[in-house]
Amino acid sequence: MEKVYWTMRNGQQIDVDLMDENHLRNTLKMIINNSNKKVVKPVVKEFKFNGEIAQEMHDAMIIEEIMGDMMDEWYGQ
Numbered sequence: 001m002e003k004v005y006w007t008m009r010n011g012q013q014i015d016v017d018l019m020d021e022n023h024l025r026n027t028l029k030m031i032i033n034n035s036n037k038k039v040v041k042p043v044v045k046e047f048k049f050n051g052e053i054a055q056e057m058h059d060a061m062i063i064e065e066i067m068g069d070m071m072d073e074w075y076g077q
Contacts, residue, residue: 005013049055
């Protein structure tokens with residue numbers, strides 16, 4: 001069977017088979033406590049264009065869309 005290592009707080013790795021009962025108990029408690037914590041990360045919806053031409057094309061498309069809607073309203077379509 002493949003060896004499994006646990007990384008301790010200080011960064012040292014220890015073979016799980018060599019951990020004493022108290023260390024295993026504390027490790028399990030830590031895993032359970034961490035799994036019960038709900039991590040809420042805010043969703044950031046941000047899009048960035050890579051380059052001036054891409055930004056200009058997007059801006060032109062938005063203006064064309066707005067103007068098209070205005071023209072439809074103007075001519076009653």
